Amino acid sequence: DVKVTQSSRYLVKRTGEKVFLECVQDMDHENMFWYRQDPGLGLRLIYFSYDVKMKEKGDIPEGYSVSREKKERFSLILESASTNQTSMYLCASSPWDSQNEKLFFGSGTQLSVL
């Protein structure tokens, strides 16, 4: 089975801290995505990547950056965490030829910024 692993299930950080959310997939997928999930807003795409060292902005990239140095790992970076970034963060991956139909999700990281 495909596994998408997010390093932390719960995370508590302070305002202004630099925060790294890590995501690793074990199926050699080309595509990787970061979403945030908020009540009443659904899932919104932050950033995505179709290849190593490649990144594209999603719908809400402000305040975030990403890194993809290796194919299996896609990191989301909050340069200076703010309280409005308190949210559930979901990582997903899919193979290039899936036309994104076959998205595999991690179990999410609930981030609280105090």
Place this chain on the structure above:
Amino acid sequence: AQTVTQSQPEMSVQEAETVTLSCTYDTSESNYYLFWYKQPPSRQMILVIRQEAYKQQNATENRFSVNFQKAAKSFSLKISDSQLGDTAMYFCAFMKGFGNEKLTFGTGTRLTIIP
């Protein structure tokens, strides 16, 4: 830009009954895919069912079926013989075209199955 609307934030139904979750979308695209995802309390998002816009036949996966009305831009999910394990958040999602396009999600419907 595409939008996906789920107008039912919460629903509940007795076990073994049938429930329908609604979803409408807005797009000018002619080629697209529609999806229903399930997110149980474990938070793991799972694909329930998908529908290609060019197919007139409604998709079915065991107890899950869709009512796809392309002209009305409606894509509802019917769950038959509901089970306690169906308790979850359900998200409707849209993807345009046939290539590597991103998914646009609705706001979700929290479904509770009552024993």
